Amino acid sequence: MAYFVKEIYYTLQGEGTQVGRPAVFCRFSRCNLWSGRESQRSQAVCQFCDTDFVGTDGPGGGRFPTAKALAEAVRTAWGGDTDEHSKPYVVCTGGEPLLQLDEPAIIALHEQGFAIGVETNGTQKAPEGLDWICVSPKAAAPLMLTRGDELKLVYPQPLAPPERFQDLAFDHFLLQPLDGPDRDTNTALTVDYCLAHPQWRLSLQTHKYIGIR
Numbered sequence: 001m002a003y004f005v006k007e008i009y010y011t012l013q014g015e016g017t018q019v020g021r022p023a024v025f026c027r028f029s030r031c032n033l034w035s036g037r038e039s040q041r042s043q044a045v046c047q048f049c050d051t052d053f054v055g056t057d058g059p060g061g062g063r064f065p066t067a068k069a070l071a072e073a074v075r076t077a078w079g080g081d082t083d084e085h086s087k088p089y090v091v092c093t094g095g096e097p098l099l100q101l102d103e104p105a106i107i108a109l110h111e112q113g114f115a116i117g118v119e120t121n122g123t124q125k126a127p128e129g130l131d132w133i134c135v136s137p138k139a140a141a142p143l144m145l146t147r148g149d150e151l152k153l154v155y156p157q158p159l160a161p162p163e164r165f166q167d168l169a170f171d172h173f174l175l176q177p178l179d180g181p182d183r184d185t186n187t188a189l190t191v192d193y194c195l196a197h198p199q200w201r202l203s204l205q206t207h208k209y210i211g212i213r
């Protein structure tokens, strides 16, 4: 199977429990909850997306004909050491990565020495072998993935309050302020919710504050 990838680049994980960890970001094209076209945002199931995932024209992006070719491109983006002190890490995101990320890709990435994280909207089943699963539920989308390593809810979503997710089988529960024109207000609301409900921790999108991607 061929893989369609918007961009592949090396940066720091900006969000969630693994914040600050060097990682190759492999951003798959396409999402099942929005076409990616601005003209269709207001009709989309997920309307707050902060990401361009359309096409394959970003840095390091392209159509990769095989899992091996994809994994080699990820390895090239890592560049540096792969000794026992610096096991390489890839974050598969998108778009919705679980529309494309399959077991052959996971095997090929493991063969290149990578631990594999995924950022998913939780509407698809996850293939075997992932090392870190971050689920970020969207209010209007059915949640299929009800277990994983972290649940990272964008807050506030009036139709998806944190109470709906607090008993699911995740090790970490995070609230991430909804970015957009009301980011500061949403950050204050998120702080208040975490203070009142200490099961939840604040996840800031740190890369946006320090000007990295």
Ligand SMILES: C[S@@+](CC[C@H](N)C(=O)[O-])C[C@H]1O[C@@H](n2cnc3c(N)ncnc32)[C@H](O)[C@@H]1O
Pocket (backbone or CB within 6 Å): 031, 048, 049, 050, 051, 093, 094, 095, 096, 097, 119, 120, 121, 122, 135, 136, 152, 154, 176, 177, 178, 179, 180
């Ligand atoms: C662009 S999504 C791609 C992965 C997957 N489709 C998902 O939604 O989880 C990556 C992360 O950014 C979050 N995100 C997207 N738009 C956001 C926004 N406007 N404010 C805060 N977080 C946002 C998503 O909830 C998700 O955790």
Ligand SMILES: Nc1nc2[nH]cc(C(=O)O)c2c(=O)[nH]1
Pocket (backbone or CB within 6 Å): 011, 012, 013, 014, 015, 051, 093, 094, 119, 207, 212, 213
């Ligand atoms: N630095 C950085 N960290 C991230 N963590 C999750 C991201 C995503 O878009 O999935 C993201 C991103 O876009 N950039």
Ligand code: SF4
Pocket (backbone or CB within 6 Å): 031, 032, 033, 034, 046, 047, 048, 049, 050, 051, 053, 094, 095, 096, 121, 138
């Ligand atoms: S599900 Fe993820 S990639 Fe898809 S539109 Fe929403 S935030 Fe963007």
Ligand SMILES: [Mg+2]
Pocket (backbone or CB within 6 Å): 050, 051
């Ligand atoms: Mg992002």
